[in-house]
Amino acid sequence: MAYIAPAGTWLTLGDVGRGLAAGWRDPGAATSLCAGLSQLSHSARAWAFVSGRAAMTFALGVLARHAESGRNRVIVPAYTCYSVPAAVERAGLVPQPCDMDPATLSLDLDHLAQLAGTDTLAIVSANLFGIPNALSDIEALARARGIAMLDDAAQALGAKLHDRAVGGFGDLGLFSFDKGKNISTIQGGALLVRDGPWVGAFDASIGELAPSGALDTALTVAKLAPYSLFLRPSGYAFVRRIPLLGLGETRYDLTYPITGLSPVLAGLAGLQLARLPELTRVRRANAGALRSALEDLPNVRAIELAAEAEPAFPRYPVRARSAQARQRILARLHRDGIGASAFYPRALVDVPAVARHGIPTAHSYAGAREIADTIVTLPTHAWCPDDLALRVRAAFAADLEP
Ligand SMILES: *Cc1c(COP(=O)(O)O)cnc(C)c1O
Numbered sequence: 003m004a005y006i007a008p009a010g011t012w013l014t015l016g017d018v019g020r021g022l023a024a025g026w027r028d029p030g031a032a033t034s035l036c037a038g039l040s041q042l043s044h045s046a047r048a049w050a051f052v053s054g055r056a057a058m059t060f061a062l063g064v065l066a067r068h069a070e071s072g073r074n075r076v077i078v079p080a081y082t083c084y085s086v087p088a089a090v091e092r093a094g095l096v097p098q099p100c101d102m103d104p105a106t107l108s109l110d111l112d113h114l115a116q117l118a119g120t121d122t123l124a125i126v127s128a129n130l131f132g133i134p135n136a137l138s139d140i141e142a143l144a145r146a147r148g149i150a151m152l153d154d155a156a157q158a159l160g161a162k163l164h165d166r167a168v169g170g171f172g173d174l175g176l177f178s179f180d181k182g183k184n185i186s187t188i189q190g191g192a193l194l195v196r197d198g199p200w201v202g203a204f205d206a207s208i209g210e211l212a213p214s215g216a217l218d219t220a221l222t223v224a225k226l227a228p229y230s231l232f233l234r235p236s237g238y239a240f241v242r243r244i245p246l247l248g249l250g251e252t253r254y255d256l257t258y259p260i261t262g263l264s265p266v267l268a269g270l271a272g273l274q275l276a277r278l279p280e281l282t283r284v285r286r287a288n289a290g291a292l293r294s295a296l297e298d299l300p301n302v303r304a305i306e307l308a309a310e311a312e313p314a315f316p317r318y319p320v321r322a323r324s325a326q327a328r329q330r331i332l333a334r335l336h337r338d339g340i341g342a343s344a345f346y347p348r349a350l351v352d353v354p355a356v357a358r359h360g361i362p363t364a365h366s367y368a369g370a371r372e373i374a375d376t377i378v379t380l381p382t383h384a385w386c387p388d389d390l391a392l393r394v395r396a397a398f399a400a401d402l403e404p
Contacts, residue, residue: 025269054178054191080370132314
């Protein structure tokens with residue numbers, strides 16, 4: 003039976019070949035990719051990395067070396083990709099989870115104001131599912147307290163808030179080209195430095211970044227053909243069962259390489275960046291269809307968007323009424339061949355590798371835990387069939403029956 007992948011970027015085998023060949027021929031492919039990314043996000047600098055977490059680790063290391071001593075904590079969203087606290091730890095710093103608002107999936111601004119202190123090096127945003135956080139407020143708070151802000155747009159390439167690109171708020175920005183992101187080279191990422199005081203520090207440090215490893219690149223290239231072939235529903239039904247691919251897994255890993263991105267992969271990222279407006283248009287349209295189809299059901303809560311938010315929706319999230327209801331609905335969607343997901347299994351405060359660093363006990367983290375318990379993410383990619391929204395609606399509606 004066909005199975006709709008939870009997320010992905012529509013690529014043909016020909017696209018993969020053309021993108022890689024362009025990068026192979028042009029040793030400046032990473033430079034052109036970065037020029038495109040810095041233009042999109044109005045950043046003074048952009049550098050391509052082997053992964054988003056590598057970019058984040060490198061960035062936090064440079065910040066730490068240039069900040070006043072004593073600033074060793076990094077405020078991270080209490081519900082986000084486990085790679086974020088892992089990158090903080092790998093940079094020799096301490097992750098400090100900030101609670102979130104389940105209605106908007108943004109940082110809880112009151113809790114953020116309590117946490118941000120003289121030992122805070124940086125604040126990291128989340129922008130999960132390409133939905134812009136309250137970025138102007140986070141930016142203002144960070145600036146007022148002399149704390150760096152890293153706008154994590156790993157899931158939000160192509161999203162905007164007040165006509166400004168997500169990833170372009172604060173001092174630094176981050177994009178990822180991992181498997182389920184807005185564009186994908188299986189692994190890859192980019193770091194942006196907007197302007198002002200940090201540009202000099204990064205210009206002076208970037209020369210220390212090692213170039214991509216040949217073996218690492220070869221392994222990634224080898225996965226690209228299957229990725230392009232198996233994302234379609236007929237192929238995904240087979241590959242999702244292969245445990246070696248680790249599809250949909252969330253791990254707290256500290257052993258990843260920290261290097262630049264191979265020019266070959268940068269060529270493929272560049273090809274997709276040129277198509278970003280079209281990719282985003284399709285995902286927004288599919289998200290819009292899901293939103294309308296689910297609108298009147300009492301057991302579905304849509305995520306509230308900020309005014310003037312233009313999300314990128316690599317997946318479309320909604321919230322179920324309870325953890326139990328979510329379990330039942332996910333099982334129904336799964337039986338119908340729809341790759342819906344509960345996403346990150348736990349709030350970061352409940353991940354032992356993060357909690358080990360100490361969690362402020364004065365706060366309940368009820369918001370982040372509620373997100374972890376109730377979120378359901380739905381596919382939006384170009385391989386989604388026309389009847390997806392109706393089938394998703396049927397799964398939620400069936401859970402209302404006594
Ligand atoms: C994927 C992701 C990252 C890390 O990016 P990788 O390229 O997978 O290392 C960081 N933050 C968020 C919110 C992500 O979704």
